[in-house]
Amino acid sequence: MTVTDPETLVGLGDEEETDLRRRRWARDRELRAPRSPxxxxxxxxxxxxxxxxxxxxxxxxxxxxxMPHLTGESAAPVKHSAATAVTLLLIGAMCDLFDGLVARKLRSxxxxxxxxxxxxxxxxGIAPAYFVAVWGIVSPGSDQRLSALIALTVLLAVVLRLARFSAVKMRPGIFQGMPCPMGAMTVIAIVLLDPPFVPxxxxxxxxxxxxxxxxxxPxxxxxxxxATLAWIVVSIGCLASWAAGLPGGDTLMHIGAVAQITLAAMAPLLVIRRKVGQxxxxxxxxxxxxx
Structure with a gap:
């Protein structure tokens, strides 16, 4: 019998080749099929x-x-804690970026x-809303009830956004509404800049x-x-510089926050402009x- 190559199907007759292809397709379907819960x-x-x-x-x-604010302790770790929290959320955004890619390449x-x-x-959802609520508590001249109301608005927006994502089928490659990671990072960027409370x-x-x-x-x-991954890595570097008190760290943090807010504001304008042009x-x- 002729020696065959199972990958190239060299040396097989028509029936054998068809049978081997069928078994290979069945194996591929099994490997790509979702695992059990x-x-x-x-x-x-x-x-x-x-x-x-x-x-x-x-x-x-x-x-x-x-807790330091409520107990009246030193505010020294505030910058480090804020940078740590935002860095963790950026790492979470990286996980969210890659889990879909990995699921498509490997078995989900x-x-x-x-x-x-x-x-x-x-x-x-919960984390950025919590950021807003805590900002309303520790920021001088703020209104805790108003900040809690806006924090609740952020949380509900994310809940509705995720529910709609599961229920509404969109065209491939398209999100309806600002993606949650982008919205969360924009909310946190606003809090980091510590603007006047009401604006x-x-x-x-x-x-x-x-x-x-x-x-x-998109x-x-x-x-x-x-580009998104590169942006996350650069943002983590800026936050690390800011938390460590390195020269220019505050400037880097402010530039990164302003860039995030600008990106969030420009994205819908560019989308609307493209639709109008079409x-x-x-x-x-x-x-x-x-x-």
Whole structure:
């Protein structure tokens, strides 16, 4: 019998080749099929890492900022705790970026989508809302009730955003409403800049509105995913410099926060501009066709 190469199918007859291809396809389907809910995939561990980062960020803010403020202790660890919390959320955003990529490359699990929503709720819903609430408590001249109300608005916006993501089917490569990680990072950037209280709350409310809006955002894939990862790494570096008190650390933190807010403000404008351009192009094409 002729020796065959199972990968190239060299030396096989038609029937043998067909049978081997069928078995290979069955094996590939088995490898790519979602695992049972009793088994976690590699992507699930990344998703759980996102949830852990969200919890640790809340813990860092509580022990490093809120408790010292309530007990009247020294405010020395405030900068370090804030930088640690934001860095944890950036790492959580990296986990959220990669878990989908890993799930598409490797076998996913039946729990994947549910775990992802729950982890996102912790890291990009509860954590930024908690940031806003604590900011309202520790910031001089603030209104705790008003900050709690805006914090609740952020949380509800993320809940609605995640529920709609699960229920509404969009075109491939498109998000409806500002993605939760981007919204969370923008809310935290506003808090880090510590603007006047009422204008800051209005900006945060605007971010919450963008998350539940129907504006279409592109998913971070390919070059956009690489740019997003690079942005996260640079942001972590800026926060580390700021927390360590290095020369220019405060400037780097402010530049990064302003850039994040600008990006969040420009994204819907660019999307709207593109849609208007498409509509104008369609109208011109119809006029030209009618002539």
């Amino acid at each position: 009793q088994h976690l995939s590699t992507a699930d561990f990344l998703t759980l890492g996102n949830a852990v980062c969200g919890f640790l960020a809340i813990y860092s803010i509580t022990t490093g900022i809120l 699990s039946a729990l994947g989508a549910e775990l992802d929503n729950l982890a996102d709720l912790i890291s990009f 800051g709350l209005l900006m945060i409310f605007g971010v919450a509105y963008l998350m539940v809006s129907r504006i279409e955002y 998913k971070p894939q390919g070059l956009l995913a690489t 509509k104008v192009g369609d109208v011109r094409a119809k006029r030209a066709a009618s002539k």
